[in-house]
Structures are given as C-alpha cells and as structure tokens.
Amino acid sequence: MSVPTLRFNEVSKAFPGVKALSNVSFDVCSGEALALIGANGAGKSTLMNILGGNIQPDSGGVLIEGRNVAISSPQDSINNGIGFVHQEIALMLTMTIAENLFINSYQTTSIGLLARNLMEEQCKTVLESLNCHLSPRTQVKHLGSGDQQMVEIARALLMNPRILILDEPTSSLTGKEKSRLFDAVAVLKSKGVAIIYITHFLDEVFPVCDRAVVLRNGEYVGGDTIENLTYTDIVTLMIGESDTDVYYSRDQHSVSESLNLRVKNLSRSGVLKEIQMDLHKGEILGLWGLLGSGRTEFIRSLVGLDPNDTYDVEIREEKRMVPLYKRKASKYFGYITENRREDGMLLPSSILDNMSLANLRSYLSAGPFMNDEKIKVESKKYIKKLDIKISNVDQPAGTLSGGNQQKVIVGKWLQRAPMILLMDEPTRGLDVGAKRDMHQIINDFVQSGSSVLLVTSDIDELMNMSDRIAVIDRGSITGMYPQGVSKEDLMAAASGFAKGDKE
C-alpha cells in the first residue's frame, strides 16, 4: 500500500482527571471517507483538535504523507492542508458570508487592498457547488444554523484541503441539506481528498463512508472497511457490550384530558404569526419545521426571553387555567437551548453549580442562605440517574464531552421539575446510548404529569417520541398531526404544501 495521506501515530492526551486518548494509531487515505465513531467522551473531538492545532498531544504525533509534522496552531493546520468543520459552529455572526469564508485567506488586489468582488464571486461558486443559494453579502447572523453549517463547510472547501474533518456535520441539518452534503463529500472524494467524518448517526456511515474506525474511552478499539461491518458490529465496538439494545421505543403514553398550557396568541412582527396551540398534561408535543422556520424563536418568546407584540397565554394553576404574565413565565418553564456552549452552561463552573443553577430557590435553608449539602445530594442523584461521566462533582463543566454536558443541562432542569419543559434539539450530538437514555428520561418526565415541547431535526426521533406533532412554517403553525402521521405528510406540511389530514 502507498503512503497514507494521514497517519495518527501513538497519540496520547490526558486532561486533569481524564485520559482522553491513549496510544491511538490509524491511517486515513486519499480519496476515502473515514467514519470516526465513538460514544460521547470517547475522544473524537480531542483527536481532531490535535489535528486542528487547538490542542497539543502529550505524546505521539501526526504524519502527513509520511512526514512527521508539528501542528502547534490552527494556522499550522491550515498550512498543512487540513480543513476543519467544527462541531460547534465557529463563524463571525456580524460579518457577511463572503467575509467569513475568506477570514484567513483574504484575496487582495495588486495594491494590497481587499478584492471584495473577487471574493464574493468565488464565494458564490463554492456555495453553488454545495447546492446552496445564498447571497455572499448576507450577514451570517441572519442564517439558520443549517445554512451556517453549510457556510462552514464552504469555508473549509475553499482552501482545497488535502484532509477535511467534518465533526458531526449533520447534527443541525435536515434531510435536504444532508443529501447536499453527501453529494459534496462524494465530489471531494473523487478529487482525492481524505475525509474524516465524525457522526453519531450510524445510518449515515454506510452510504457515505468507505471505512470506519471506532474509539472507546480514548482507545482505538477496531476498524474495518464498511463492507465488513454491520450496524451491530459498530455498536458493539462502541459500547463494548454484547447487549446492544440501543433503541428506546416509547410505549407508555399517559396524555391526560386536562391542559397544562394554552397558547392563545403569540405574535411578533415578521417572525411569529398568531401562534395557537394546547399542551396537555403528560404530553410530548413535537415541533417540526424546516431550518429557520421559527421553532427556536417560538420557544424563546414563550419563555419570555424575546420581546413580543402579543403574549396571550394561559397556564394551569392548581385545577384552573389562568392567564400567564410574561415576567412570570420562567416560573413554569424549563428551557434546554440548542446552543449548549453559548447559553446552556457555565463552562468554568463546577458540575454542582451548573446542576443547581435553575433550582437555587428551592435549596434555600434559612433566609437567603443556601443548603449546600442538599444541593450535593440532589445533584449526585441526577448524575447517577442520567449516567453522567465525570471524575468528580467539582470538575469544571467545560471539560466534559459534548454529550455529558448535555446531560448536565438536562439534570439541571429535572431537578427543578418544571410544569413544562421546552427542549430544543436535546439529543443533538449524543451517541446512540446516550440518546436512548435521553428518550427514557423524557418519557419518565412526562409520566409525572408534566409536559414537553420537543424540537428535533431527527424525524425518526420526533415520530417515535411525540404524542402529537405541530408543524411550523415561516413563523406560523400550519398543521397539527396525531401520532402515526407519515413522514411524507410532515415534510410536505413543513414546506407549505400540506395535504395530510389535520386534526
């Protein structure tokens, strides 16, 4: 075999309290897409961050085309022909698409000034090649997270990388974008680019990738060409158990007749149009829509984080429905945001501090003083219940892997046990095992008489978990479907071509 494009050689990395990688070695070849698979916290992002120059390994190194290369900064990484699409979106929100694309490789005119037109043209070309029709002058903050993800990919492509890392590129994409992305991957492969593809969606691995490599607890535990692997093989390698029952199928439904919440009219000019809906006790209401359809905006408005033109909402108080005033909203709602790192956590604070954050009032002992013992006991209970992998409760939350961070956030709200839990993409970035856990947790939660409003871009998850599904399109609810509706109906309704039977 010829020299591989990229070789990880005995890479090890330890963080205080955790061995994130130990002696990981494998190759990636030109023109292949390699799936890098592993449970949450297995070390995938750490390994990629080493390649990206964001983290230095403790020992071992990286060989590119047989040569040892030192990558000590993101700039080094780029110079070595490595393109990186990050798990967390890394764009300048107030700059235009074109500016973001050329952020580290500006084109200049002969007198050294920026060649704006040239860049915008190239930008358009790259975006078109991804089947993405956006104006290069649009500010990135006006894009939904799906389009933002495409911009990131476009940026990586612009540098004609030899090696392209895609760290969970589809976690915020819906069907259409996904297939666009897969097309792009195929094109790149044919151009001889080596692609490392990290994902928790195992069903994507088989059509897209040529080979899979599995990490578990920081160790290389196996890998093979995709033809020689089955779904079960991969899961077994990942989890390390022969028992690979990773599906949680929700069968208990305990929707009650009485309501927890009634939204009579929620409007905000240009964004939300007269939204109406009911939420029953014990119900999981799925919210389906295309990227940028306004799901997040709806939830933020409901919780009272954004201004509204009309806020006409009723909530159950004892046995009656009473009007809900916006400033009281946070008393009834729990809110899991889609941006974990930006507004979900206190990254430098301890796990304990994070988990008690939403529920501090109920841990008061006397006057304004906290009962720290109770916080510890309660939080530990949920750490155990949610199977959060930590080294100790005082560990800073920022050092947890993405999946475990998400569990900490969920744990924070479960402690509070709000009447209504609003979950925006709660399983994004979670591995199959953790996803199953999360589903179980959501189900248990509604059993107690609370309700959940679930936003997810994973249509299977949506259909499996929801009691009813509301479809939102351009800021208004265009359909309400019972459980068991077909995927096709949902897709159609979301794009404004509803034909299915409405409730």
Next chain:
Amino acid sequence: MDRIVFRRVSKSVNWKKLLITNSSVIALAIIFCWIALVTPGFFTTRNIINVLNQSAALGFMVIGITAVFITGGIDLSIPSVMALSGILAAMAMQNGAGIMMAVLISILVGLFLGLINGYAIGFLRMIPFVVTLSIQIIGMGICVWLTSKVSIPISNGTYLNAFSGKIGIIPVSVIYLAFMTFVATVLAKKSIWGRWLYATGININTATVSGIPTRKVLLGAYAWSGLFAGMASLLITSRLASASSTMGQEGVVLNIVSSAVVGGVSFQGGFGTPMGAVLGTLIITLISNSMNMMQISYYMTLIVKGIVIITFVCLDSIRHRN
C-alpha cells in the same frame, strides 16, 4: 466487558496550585516580612494599626466594586459618589442634622446613584464603563457646584467619634471593615444572591435562560457598589473632619481597581471574593505606607505600584489558565 472510566484524581497536595490560588495572602506575608526587615519603624503596633486604619475606607469601596467586577462590569463612579455622599451629609450636619440623619443621607445618596448606574446597565443594557464614567463626571460637577466656595468642615463630635474614634487601641473603622468583609463574604459564598451574582458574571445568557433575574442582579451589584461608596464616605469625612470635592477625583479609582485586582478579583467576571479584595487593599496600602516610611521618592512609588499591579495580574492570568 465493563465500561472503564479513567479517573486520575491525585490525592496528594498540589503545591503549585495551592501557591497560585493563595498568591495574595502569600504576597502579603512576603511584603510584610520584607518591609519589617528593611524599615525599623514599621513593625510597631501603632504603625500596623495605622496601616489597617488607612485601608479601611478604601476597603469599603473595594468590597463595593467587587460585586461589580464579579458581574464582569466596572464602576468608575465610586469616587464622585463617595464625595457627593460625604458633601451632602456634611452640609446636612452644618445645617444642624444629627449623626443618624447624616449616616442616612450618606447611605441613601450612595444607594441612589448606584441604582441609577444599575438601572442603566441592567435594564437599559448600557455599557458599564461609559455609564459609570458619565455618572462620575456628572457627580463631580454637582460636587463642585455644591461646594464651590469651601470644603465643608465637620465639627459634630459624635459623628467624628463614631467613625474615626477608637476602641482601646483599635480604630473603629477597622472593626467596621472587618465586620463588612465578613458579611460580604458570607453573602457571596452562602446566599442565593451570591450564586446569582457569580452565575451572571460567568455567562449572562445561561443565567437568564436558567431563570435567574439577571437584570435585577446587575441592578443589585451596582446598588451595592454605590452603597459601599456611601459608607466609605462616612469613614473618609470623619477622618479628614471635612468634606470636599477633591475627595472624589478619578485618581481614587486607580487604588480601588488595583486593590481588587491584586486581591484576585477578575475583570472578566465570575471570579474573586470580598475577602481577597480586602487583602488586596491591605497590600496596596502597605505599599504606599512602606514607601513613605522608607522615604522613597514620588516617582519611584508610582513605578513600584505599577509593577506590583502588573505582577499580580500576571499571576492571576496564570491562575486562570490552569
């Protein structure tokens, strides 16, 4: 096969970490010993009490700004808030007000100006630096206007005694400072407001989403700062037995900020304790006290002060990187 979780929690004492996190205490000890060795006059009970007494008023203002720093903000208005409180109280006493009235005025004026800052920053989302700078300028204008003729002497003996008297050999101001440091520490560590404050400083979005009334928390932090500026004016005016607009010059901010920073209170928000801040105040006061004792020239004092601050910040940033 079982899931293996790697865990390497070293139980042995981590000296480096211990050293870095307690840098201000250690520095205090070192500076103390060094000065004591170099300056014969220094290590007398009287001088030590002297230093403590000199730090008292500054300490109050530093406890005040600590809350603001924890939220990631800054309060540049403290000097003129302090001066204005003192001037109004002194004017009231000149017109026959008693000590209770004077104290009330000092505290309420401080609180009121703090609330203005806090409202602009918390509710109108204006930028702390500029809001408090404007209040500093406006406050200074009012001070000059009020006092234009003279600095106002204070002759109310009860007042002077209550805030610059002594119990035995201990100045009461030191006792007040110790007490308020204790109160602030307990509130920061044990109360829900303390938790809210730190959470807001670390990530205001997360805090808001988690149902913390962040706007009120910001309001409260600046109100607290104003309140302590008002209390500091009691100590200062009674110490100088007069009130004047010169008390409120911007230069004071320098000492406040240096003390907080040297005491390990972070500018970026989310870190620091009132206790640390007060230790920082002691260090800053010690520096000028010992420089005076050693008869070091004015410009050297400036240079040394600058170097001390920068050294501490350096330590601080190392601490944060770990």
Next chain:
Amino acid sequence: MDRIVFRRVSKSVNWKKLLITNSSVIALAIIFCWIALVTPGFFTTRNIINVLNQSAALGFMVIGITAVFITGGIDLSIPSVMALSGILAAMAMQNGAGIMMAVLISILVGLFLGLINGYAIGFLRMIPFVVTLSIQIIGMGICVWLTSKVSIPISNGTYLNAFSGKIGIIPVSVIYLAFMTFVATVLAKKSIWGRWLYATGININTATVSGIPTRKVLLGAYAWSGLFAGMASLLITSRLASASSTMGQEGVVLNIVSSAVVGGVSFQGGFGTPMGAVLGTLIITLISNSMNMMQISYYMTLIVKGIVIITFVCLDSIRHRN
C-alpha cells in the same frame, strides 16, 4: 419542490435605522447648527479652524484607541505614553537633536510602549484594563522622574513649524489628522489587518479557530494605539512649545474614551470606524469650545459632558439591539 428560505429584506429606506446608524453625523450637524444660532462668536472662520486645531491631537489618540476598542480592549496608558514620547523627544532636542531625530524618538517610544501593552495582552493574555493602567502609572513615574521639577521648553523652530504651523489659514495639524483618518479608514475597511481586527473583536475564540493570528492582531492593535499616542505628542508638544509630565494625566483618557464612544466605536468590540471616532472627537471638542463661547460655568460644563456621553451610549445600545 425547492426549499424556500424565508427572508424579509425590505427594500424601502429604513429611516429609523438610517437615523440610528448615522447618529454621530446627525448629532454633529444638530449641535453645530444650534451653537451657530446661539453663539454669535462661534461661526467665524477663526473659531472653526480653532476647533479643528484643538481636535487634532485628541483625534490622533482617538484613532489609536479605536483599534483597541474594536478588539474589545481598552488602553488607559495613552496619556503617559504620549507624555513620555514628548518628553524624550524634547530632551533630545534640548541636547541638540534635529527634527527627524525627535520625530523618530516620539514614534518609536510610543510604538515600544504599545508593543509592551500588546505583548502582555496578546501573548501573556493579561487583562487590558490592568496592563494599560499599570503602564500608565509606570509611565507617569518615569515622566516625573525625567522632568522632575521643570517642563522642558522646545525652541526648535523647524519642529514647531512642522507640527503647529499653518498652510494659508489651515493648521498643518488638521491636514495631518485628515490624512491619518483617511489611512486608518482604508486600512480598517480594505485591508486584511482591518478584517482580522474586527473578527478578533467579534469573537476571539472563533477567530483563533479560524486560523487568524489573534495574538498578533492584539499586539498590533496596542502597538497602533501607542504609535498614535507618540504621533499625538508631536502635535501637542509643538502646540505648547514644551513637554511636561502634566500632559500625561489620566484625565485625558476621559476625552479619548468619550470621543470614541460618541463616535460610535463600541466598547464590546467589533464595531466602529476611525472616521466615526474622529467625528466623535469633533463633537467632544465642540462641546467644550461652545461652552466656553457661551460662557457656561465650569460645573455645568461637567454635567453637560456627562449627559452627552450617556445619551450617545444610549443611542449606541439601541443601535446594537436592532
């Protein structure tokens, strides 16, 4: 079936937005007209040139700090950097150095101190407020030490003419300012450094991950600020025909910061243009000039200044919310 991206780009002119984004230009126009109406002595060629001339040195320092503000930092050391550059250049001239040498010294001293700031902030990740505060204090110490009692007169006619002379009725300082504003604007808008600067200010983590050499960008921003402080000293020392440590008092920062903020340069980083900042400088200068012309009392001047700043910041925060 194509995916429809929902976007509401209104093509009609958005007056409110236009009004808010150009607030400083509009304010300038309004203030100008108002003053012209109220103050008879104001609208003379002499006075207008006067105002321009008075803003020139401040304008240089404001252009300098704009880069720092865009990165989300602050530079409190400008006054003493400016004073130190001026003092060293004046001392050199006293010892027979020519104009070229003096200019070189001013610029290099500014640049050097700026580089120290930038290194500490960019590479050692120290906090801008404290680093630059320390440099301000240390710089002040050195200034006092160098000049200890006297201010240093400058008698080199070529030097005085080169920086405070006139071409026709236009002071050269105004021409320099116009030229540097142009250069800074082009660099900010059209050069890769400009883009890097803004990107770093918007989100330093994202910028670092995207391969921007953010540490060097920070170094550069503070070096730029120091450089412009050095250049400002040329205008100031030639205007005063002397150099002294009093030039470098902290009070100057107030005017620099006010000008930048009034000119729409945001404290939070990522926003603002050199052009806006210079307009802000004109507004701030106009305020004190017109107050003088209208013979308004000193304390009212302070109060009005504070109110103007706070009003602009209010506008600024509204602008950012939209």
Next chain:
Amino acid sequence: SGEQSESKEDNVIVVGLAWNEKMQSLVQAWEDYMKMYSKEYGEENGVTFKWVVNVSDSDPIQQASNIDDLIALNVDVIVARPHDAAAIGASIRAAHNAGIKFVTFDRSSDGVKPDAHVGADSFNQAVSTAEYFAELLTENGVDGKVIELMGDLRDINAVQRSDGWHSVEDKTDAWETIIQVPTEWNPEKFRSGTANALEAYPEANAMFIASDFAFSAVQSALEAADRYYPVGHPKHVWIATQDVNPQGFDAMKEGYIDVATTYDAYFHAVELVEVVGRLYKGEDLGGEAFLVAGRVATPENVDKLDYMWTKEYAE
C-alpha cells in the same frame, strides 16, 4: 486684528480668565474678589469689567484650548493661572499675535514673557515663615526635628516653598528636616504622610506644611498619634505652615499652628485688577512681576489681620 466677535462698547474691559482648576476655595475667593474689586475700580475709573471664565481640569492641553477660545472671543485682556509654566508660553504668544494682552496670575511663565505677572512670592513667603519659626524655636530652646509635608512637586509654588524653607534651614541651623513627604496636594496623603512619618520618627517635634488647606487631615493624624496639643503643652508639635486657609485659621487661633505667612487672595485680586486696568489703558508694563508679599500670621495677630479671605470663606 482678527474678526470682531462682539461689537465692542467703549469703556468695557472684557477679561478672559483661564483657571487651571477650581477644586479649592481659594480659586473661588480670587475670582469673587476680582469681580468685587473691579466694580470699585471701575466706578473710580469710568470703566466696566466683563469677566469670561473657564476652567481646565489641571490639563495644560485643555488650558491651551480654553485660551484659544478666549482669543476667538476677542477679549481685551487674558488672565491665566498657568498649569504648566512652560506650556503657557505658546498661549501667550498666540494671544500676542492676536493683539490681546496677557497676564499670568499666581503662577508665572517660564519662557515667553506675558505683559505682566501678578502673584505671591512663594519663595519669600516660605522664607518669612521660616525666619520667624527659627526665632521661635531658638527662644523656646527647642532642637527642631521637622517633618516636611511638601506640595505637588510638579507645582512651581510647592517647589519654591520647599526651597525657601531649606534656604533658611541652611542659614540658621535652627532645626533639621528629618523627612520630606510629597503630598501631591492630596488631603489623604497629608493625613497618611503625617501618620506614617510620626510612626517612623517618633522623635519628630515640628512640622513644615507646604499649605494649611488640608490641615484638618494633618490634625486628625496628629490626634490619632496623640500629638495634637496647643502651644505650651509638653506634647505640642511646633508647626509652621503657609497661606492661612479656612482649614488652618481656627487651629492657629487656638495655638496649634505657630506661624504661617498669609496668602492674601484679596490683595492678589486688587493687584490684578489694577494691572488689567493699566494694560487696557495702553500702558506697557514690560512683563513686570507684581508680587504680593504675605503677612506673617501668628496665634497672637491672626484674628486682627484685615482682608482675610479665610474668614469670609470659613462659613
């Protein structure tokens, strides 16, 4: 020369007054006395004074700008209390170029000569205080160990006061200055400087305080050290100071301060108005300095001196 900004009436003297700062009562006293005496003077000489006042926050650059503004207003005479003795030269030159008379007040100019200077004689002020103090110590048989609280070393008056003090010390050997504390004219430093110095030098038995405007701060430090006693008491600290400000007036009356040379705001103002009047009439004063000698004040005579601004501003 220049454009006429206001059509000038006959016999109206427009005086531009550029203060460098206005934090002390003294400055207000000067200003009030100037306005007061200018009425008196005007009635006698058939002129009316109009005052245009601005203040520059201890910033020489701002002061230059403020004076530019006065020139733009085309006033008849500019009076400035320079913040920086050298920098004021540029402003003087600018005024002269515009044909405007220039008087420096209280602090003089280093380089360029104004049309006149009015002020106190800081050096001599210190000398007369020091000479009286030397006699006093000798009479009482005291071996003086002096703590000197200096002013702001960037202020020429502060420097001259210190120089005057030391010239007498060198001449007479009546005392020894054992420590010098720069205060930057900051009351807090007066207090802590006194406290720290007494701590380091318990043997100190006398003080020279560059000005008594912050005497309450010194007083509280002396009280804290149990050294605040009037003359005659064995623990009395012998104090020489300057100015007789409101803050020091009572202390002197009661015998805590032994000597000070007055800083006669009223006479400064009178002198200034007269100088301005003469300049307006076209007299060439050739840059002459009109220095007002202070009067030596002691506990015995302080209450009897006339025209003490201190008494009037002590309310």
